[in-house]
Amino acid sequence: MDVFKDHRIAGLRSPSLDDVEALAIAAYDELPQEFRALCGEIRFIVADFPDEDVIDAMELESEFDILGLFEGRPIGDMGVGATGAMANRILLYRRPILDYWAENDETLEAIVRHVLIHEIGHHFGLSDDDMEALERDAE
Numbered sequence: 649m650d651v652f653k654d655h656r657i658a659g660l661r662s663p664s665l666d667d668v669e670a671l672a673i674a675a676y677d678e679l680p681q682e683f684r685a686l687c688g689e690i691r692f693i694v695a696d697f698p699d700e701d702v703i704d705a706m707e708l709e710s711e712f713d714i715l716g717l718f719e720g721r722p723i724g725d726m727g728v729g730a731t732g733a734m735a736n737r738i739l740l741y742r743r744p745i746l747d748y749w750a751e752n753d754e755t756l757e758a759i760v761r762h763v764l765i766h767e768i769g770h771h772f773g774l775s776d777d778d779m780e781a782l783e784r785d786a787e
Contacts, residue, residue, distance in 0.1 A: 668742045668760060669694045675761035687768060688723070691737040698741055712744045716763040718770035738767040 663671075672692050676684065697711040708714055720736030740763055749756050769779045 662746065663742070663756060665694045665696070665742055668740060668745065668756075671757055671760040672740055672764050675757070675764050678761075679765075686723070687771060689735060690720075690768075690771060691735055692740065692764075693737055694740045694742055696741065696743045698739070711741075712747050714741060715744050715748060715759075716740045716767045718767040720771070722771060722773035736771060738764065738771070740764065740767075 669692065672694065676692070698706075698708070698714055698717065702708075702714070702717060703711055706714065717739045718736070719739065740760065745756075745759055745763065749759050752759070766779060769782075774782075
């Protein structure tokens with residue numbers, strides 16, 4: 649489905665928010681059903697950039713320093729009661745993703761899939777260090 653496989657083709661338009669969302673949905677749909685069932689209710693949102701609150705809270709130098717974000721309560725914390733909690737969601741940031749895509753030799757589909765799976769890892773309560781270790785072990 650990677651219609652954006654070669655982003656160097658003359659005349660190809662920049663992928664829209666909807667295009668990136670479609671890639672994320674396709675990547676999610678390709679995950680094993682058992683894994684998706686464990687994810688529970690989770691929303692996917694694509695925005696051009698993170699909000700100023702996210703940039704400030706994460707002490708980012710630039711709005712391009714983040715490709716995605718998990719917001720909500722990790723699965724391990726679900727048994728703990730909370731009032732007024734928003735639904736878990738994964739945000740994908742289109743412009744930083746496209747910037748990364750332009751600078752690397754990966755397909756847009758692969759980048760979106762990687763960011764999505766990384767953020768689902770946070771949904772499962774894994775830290776960035778945990779996921780980096782898993783990726784090193786998988787190689």
